[in-house]
Amino acid sequence: MAADVAAPPSATDRPWRRRLRPVIGFLTVLILLLVVWEVIKVIGGERWQVDSLLGTGIAIDWQPPFSFPFATDVKLPHTWVIALEFGASDANGMTTLQRLIGAALFTLRNAAIGFALGTLLGLGLAILLVHVRMLERSLVPLIVASQTIPIIAIAPLIVIGLKADWFGVAIVATYLTFFPVTIAALRGLRAYDPRALELMRSYAASRGAILRKLRLPASRPFLFTGFRIAAPAAVVGAIVGELPSLIQDGLARQIITGMQYYSLNAAFLWATIVVSSVLGIGVYLLVVGVESWVLRHERRVETMGA
Amino acid sequence: MDTAPPPAAARHVVEISGISKVFAPSGQGARPVEALLDIDLSIDAGAFISLIGPSGCGKSTLLRIVGDLTAPTTGTVTVNGKPAPQARRDRDYGMVFQAPILFDWRSVQANVELPLEINGTSKAERGRRAADHLALVELSDFANHYPWQLSGGMQQRVAIARALALDPAILLMDEPFGALDEMTRERMNMELLKIWERTETTVLFVTHSIAEAVFLSTRVVVMSARPGRIASVVDIDLPRERTTETRESEAYFHLVTVVREALRGDEATHPPGSSDSRRVAAEGLSG
Numbered sequence: 001m002a003a004d005v006a007a008p009p010s011a012t013d014r015p016w017r018r019r020l021r022p023v024i025g026f027l028t029v030l031i032l033l034l035v036v037w038e039v040i041k042v043i044g045g046e047r048w049q050v051d052s053l054l055g056t057g058i059a060i061d062w063q064p065p066f067s068f069p070f071a072t073d074v075k076l077p078h079t080w081v082i083a084l085e086f087g088a089s090d091a092n093g094m095t096t097l098q099r100l101i102g103a104a105l106f107t108l109r110n111a112a113i114g115f116a117l118g119t120l121l122g123l124g125l126a127i128l129l130v131h132v133r134m135l136e137r138s139l140v141p142l143i144v145a146s147q148t149i150p151i152i153a154i155a156p157l158i159v160i161g162l163k164a165d166w167f168g169v170a171i172v173a174t175y176l177t178f179f180p181v182t183i184a185a186l187r188g189l190r191a192y193d194p195r196a197l198e199l200m201r202s203y204a205a206s207r208g209a210i211l212r213k214l215r216l217p218a219s220r221p222f223l224f225t226g227f228r229i230a231a232p233a234a235v236v237g238a239i240v241g242e243l244p245s246l247i248q249d250g251l252a253r254q255i256i257t258g259m260q261y262y263s264l265n266a267a268f269l270w271a272t273i274v275v276s277s278v279l280g281i282g283v284y285l286l287v288v289g290v291e292s293w294v295l296r297h298e299r300r301v302e303t304m305g306a
Numbered sequence: 307m308d309t310a311p312p313p314a315a316a317r318h319v320v321e322i323s324g325i326s327k328v329f330a331p332s333g334q335g336a337r338p339v340e341a342l343l344d345i346d347l348s349i350d351a352g353a354f355i356s357l358i359g360p361s362g363c364g365k366s367t368l369l370r371i372v373g374d375l376t377a378p379t380t381g382t383v384t385v386n387g388k389p390a391p392q393a394r395r396d397r398d399y400g401m402v403f404q405a406p407i408l409f410d411w412r413s414v415q416a417n418v419e420l421p422l423e424i425n426g427t428s429k430a431e432r433g434r435r436a437a438d439h440l441a442l443v444e445l446s447d448f449a450n451h452y453p454w455q456l457s458g459g460m461q462q463r464v465a466i467a468r469a470l471a472l473d474p475a476i477l478l479m480d481e482p483f484g485a486l487d488e489m490t491r492e493r494m495n496m497e498l499l500k501i502w503e504r505t506e507t508t509v510l511f512v513t514h515s516i517a518e519a520v521f522l523s524t525r526v527v528v529m530s531a532r533p534g535r536i537a538s539v540v541d542i543d544l545p546r547e548r549t550t551e552t553r554e555s556e557a558y559f560h561l562v563t564v565v566r567e568a569l570r571g572d573e574a575t576h577p578p579g580s581s582d583s584r585r586v587a588a589e590g591l592s593g
Contacts, residue, residue, distance in 0.1 A: 195407050198375055202401040203472075204394050205424045213420065217411045297452045298410045 034079050041078060044068030048078075077267045082274065085267035096268065100254060100275040107238045107250040108279060110166055114173020114241075115234035115283075119227070121174060122181025127211065129182075130189045140186075147179045151237065156244035165245070172241030176233040184226025188219025221298070224291040231283040239276065251276055318384075319476055319508045320349035320372060325381035327367055327534075340533035341367045345381070347527065347536065349476070354502060354509045356519035356526045358565065364534025365512045366480055372510060373399050373478045386475045393475070397425055400469030400507075402479040406461035408453040408468075415440065415449040418468045425472060439467040442501055459490040463497065470505060479511045483518070492553075495521055499548055516569070520544075520561045521553060528568040538568040 041048075044066040051059055070076060086097040125143070129136040155172045162168035192214050200210050242252030251272060258269030327342040341364040349355050357365040370376040372383050374390040385393035393399065408417045418436040427435070440446050443463040453461055462482060469477055482498075483491045495518060502509060513519050519526045523542050530537040542561055544552060552558055 193407060195403055195405060196409070199401065199403070199407050200424070201375060202373055202394065202399050202478075203421045203424045204397055209424050213423065214409070217409065220411070295411075297413075298454075 037076070037079055040068065040071050041076065045071045045076070045078075046073045074263060074266050077270060082267045082270045085265070085271045096271055100251070100272060103249060103251045103254045104275050104279050107235065107242065107252070108283075110169040110241065110250070111173050111234040111238035111279075111283070113167075113170040114175075114237055115177050115231055117170065118174040118177025118230060118234065119181050122178035122226070122230070123185050123223070125178065126182050126185030126189055129186060130215075131207070136186075143179065143182060146175075151176060151240050152243070155240050159241055159245040166247065169238055169241035169245060169247065169250070173234040173237030176237035177230040180229040180233065181223070181226045184222045184229075185219060188222025188226075189215045191222055192218040220295060224287065224295070227287045227291070228284060231287045232280040235276070235280050235283060251279075317350060318348045319351045319353075319386060320347075320510070321382075321384040322347040322349075322368075322372065323382055323384075325368070325371060325378045325383065327364065327371065327376070328379045342371075342378075343533035343535050345534075345536060349508060349510060351508055352506055354511065354522055354524045356511045356513055356523040357529060358513055358516065358519045358526055359529030359534070359537070359569065360531045361514065362534075363529040363531040365529050367534070368529075369478055369480050369510060369512050372476075373401055397421070397472050398475040400472060400474035400477045402462070402465050402469045402477070402482045404481045404484045406453070406458075406465040408461055408464055410453055412453075413449065414445060414451050414453065414456070414464050417453065417464055418471050420468060421471050435471060436467075439471050440464075442470065442504065443467045443497070457490075458486055459494055462486065462494065466498070466501065470501070470507070473505075474507070476508045476510060479509060481512050481514065484514070491515075491518070496550075498522065516562055516565050517553070520558060520565055521548060526561075526565050528565060537571065540565050540568060 041064070042062070043064055045064050045068070047064070048060060048062040050061075053060055073081075086095065086100075088096050090096070090099065125139075129139060151172065154175065158171050158175065159168035162171060189211075196214055196218075197210065200214055205213070239250065239252045239255070242250040243256070247253065254272045255269070255276075258272045262269055323346050325342055325345040326340070329339040329341055331338050345368060347355075357368060359365050367376060371378045372385070372390065374383075374394040383390040385398055386396075388396065388398075408414075409420065412420065415433075415436050418439055419432045422432040422435060437446065437449070440449055443466055445460060445463055445467065448456060448460065453464070456464065465482070469479075483494050486494060499522060509522075511519075511522060520542055524546075526540045526542060527536055528538040528540065529535065540561065544555070544557055544561065
């Protein structure tokens with residue numbers, strides 16, 4: 001019989017070009033953001049005086065026509081001031097960048113543990129709920145309610161209750177992580193083809209076999225959508241969890257420091273914000289990468305985002 | 307897998323007796339639907355039986371009742387001397403649906419291994435048997451492909467290999483080639499006959515193509531609608547070896563006409579002149 005296999009991808013659709021496109025898009029948006037930032041400074045910031053721009057001898061003395069209250073040098077430092085802040089050294093001779101990366105890695109560890117626990121909890125809960133209908137009706141409103149309590153209210157309870165160590169922090173991350181996973185899994189575990197269930201029934205497959213061989217694999221695209229939300233949420237959870245615990249090693253301590261010294265050096269707070277954002281984007285991209293590897297054999301569909 | 311069946315069951319793989327199916331009314335004011343009424347049918351070992359009839363005649367429902375995917379309202383189905391639910395638990399069925407229903411995340415080989423995994427077959431044995439069945443449907447070269455890389459006809463052949471993986475007592479096929487184009491369908495018919503010849507399996511085949519039913523079957527069961535009943539049974543006495551010439555033979559055309567008239571004879575507005583079709587229908591009922 002004829003070997004009528006799907007045609008190979010056409011030349012216009014080179015993989016490296018397709019992969020590069022979102023990166024270029026992201027950089028474009030980032031540059032645009034920086035330009036808008038500086039344009040605001042030019043229009044409504046503070047007087048800007050430079051004797052010699054980057055050693056070229058070009059002198060700048062610019063008085064913006066307007067004076068926006070939010071665009072002062074304290075509230076909205078020049079982008080390069082924030083960039084230079086990363087290179088500033090503290091009393092111990094560590095640069096801000098080194099300090100923040102160390103703090104970010106500490107926070108990342110708790111976020112990762114929280115994400116792992118939250119994923120297990122969320123998935124386990126969803127598996128339980130899809131098998132016991134009665135539980136779903138009674139438990140889901142409770143699960144939703146759990147997420148309406150502000151995390152800053154519940155974080156001290158958990159962290160102090162668990163003796164304020166890193167594990168309590170991870171639990172706060174878990175608390176923020178399990179919900180999107182549960183919701184995605186509840187949907188995903190029902191997303192199988194009903195005809196495939198008939199097929200499994202014709203083989204007299206047990207509930208366990210149906211779960212392992214049909215429901216879980218079929219739920220993966222949905223699960224990864226949940227993971228994409230859960231991973232940055234785990235980072236937020238870890239930072240918020242660190243606040244009441246007075247843990248010194250994480251990003252929360254750096255953010256508090258930034259807040260305390262805001263009027264003296266706002267650039268440091270901005271630097272912590274940049275590092276926190278990069279961490280969030282990083283874990284998101286990690287999930288996207290794992291997703292495209294795990295689902296590499298599935299029917300090719302356009303995925304959103306990076 | 308099974309103990310030796312009693313002698314009576316050795317002759318008939320499937321024994322359908324007094325099957326009726328009434329679907330509960332859907333919504334207020336709706337009346338219950340009588341899908342099937344008093345169906346009796348025996349299927350010999352090695353037979354190829356087609357169920358044909360207008361849509362709504364319950365042919366798919368009958369197939370699903372035989373496969374224990376739907377419970378009958380009354381009556382019994384015996385497969386290999388066992389009640390249908392027991393036969394399903396003993397994994398005596400191989401099912402092929404209109405859609406291939408392959409799992410996207412499994413390679414072709416892994417799809418064929420699925421029933422063997424559920425069955426608890428060892429890994430080595432699974433690989434061997436899946437390879438054998440892929441060879442049977444002539445897809446050995448595509449074992450490591452994924453379903454989306456195959457054409458519709460090839461996907462359906464994978465589904466057939468999967469259905470045969472457990473060496474079932476009966477292969478239940480619900481319009482398996484209904485979604486394929488005419489050319490592919492005829493090619494698949496030839497393939498299926500070859501497979502049937504080699505495996506000596508028993509087939510219950512639902513179709514709404516008269517040509518397909520006559521070409522493939524040893525017997526064609528013609529059903530009528532509302533309520534679903536067996537209107538006529540047409541024995542297909544064509545030589546067992548069927549080729550493309552079979553489709554052009556006079557005997558084939560005659561049988562197609564007989565089946566067509568049996569189907570037409572079921573219409574309520576039956577013209578008084580065509581006594582021939584009535585005779586066929588009556589013969590079928592008595593036979």
